[in-house]
Amino acid sequence: MHVNLLKAVAAATTAVCISLAGSAQAASDPLHNAVISASYNGDAAGMLGLDHGFNAEAGSNVSALDPNNPGAEFLSADYLLAFDFAPNGHLTILNNGAIGAGSYNATFDFGATLAAPIAGFSIVDSGVTSGTPVLTIVNSHTIAIDLSAVNWNGDFNALETAIVLQAMPVPEPAAAWMLLAGLAGLGTLARRRQPQH
Incomplete structure (x- = not known):
């Protein structure tokens, strides 16, 4: 006994x-092991993922978070925007060149790979950009960002946002x-x- x-x-x-x-x-890495499905202007084929070498092929809009790679997880198919997710919940968006007037909307769905529901999505650092990006929590595992009103004020500038998950006991x-x-x-x-x- x-x-x-x-x-x-x-x-x-x-x-x-x-x-x-x-x-x-x-708590420290809310996006740890996240697998992300993305779309650009409502089209899954409009987003190219790192897991597919940014090649335009079936399923290229799905990519896993790569905490060891400082590069982007996604490029828009027009190569104007890059989206880099960090394990700590930060999403950095970079413009790869001059961006004219138009529609620039991205959606990211984390599916069941998050440890908790999304509670917040906000701007952390707008850098030298101006204008107002529209950040939306679509549901407990999906975010959307409308960059149509953002003025990038040059090439290769960064806009940093943060995704926050609900606190778990x-x-x-x-x-x-x-x-x-x-x-x-x-x-x-x-x-x-x-x-x-």
Whole structure:
């Protein structure tokens, strides 16, 4: 019985540690392991993904987040805009040249790859751009951005936005220690109840 109780304590300790580590990862990197389906001006073929080498081919509008690559995950098929997602939730948009008047709308769907629903989408740094991008949360896993009113004021300028996920309840560190203390107390009690030989 003593060995089984020790195994139970070890399993509970491991579960608590894994739970706390998982919560910390989700909080610091909300887009960790995200797979994104994109469209440009309402057309999936209008977006070219990194996973397909930015080639215009079937499924090229789907790309996984690449935290080790500082380049973009998506290029618009007209090569005017680049979209780079970071694990921390930032989306940096760059213009690859002069952009004239027109319609420039992008939509990004994360499907079921997010740890929590999207709660916020906002501008972090507009850089040297002017005008007003329209940021929209379409649903719990999809965002849209209308760049039609943005003046880029030159080539290769950046507009940085941030995606924020709903806060997930994180176990209190004190609760984990209380659980461990309770299990240790049960172990001590069980040891005292064993008959002495």
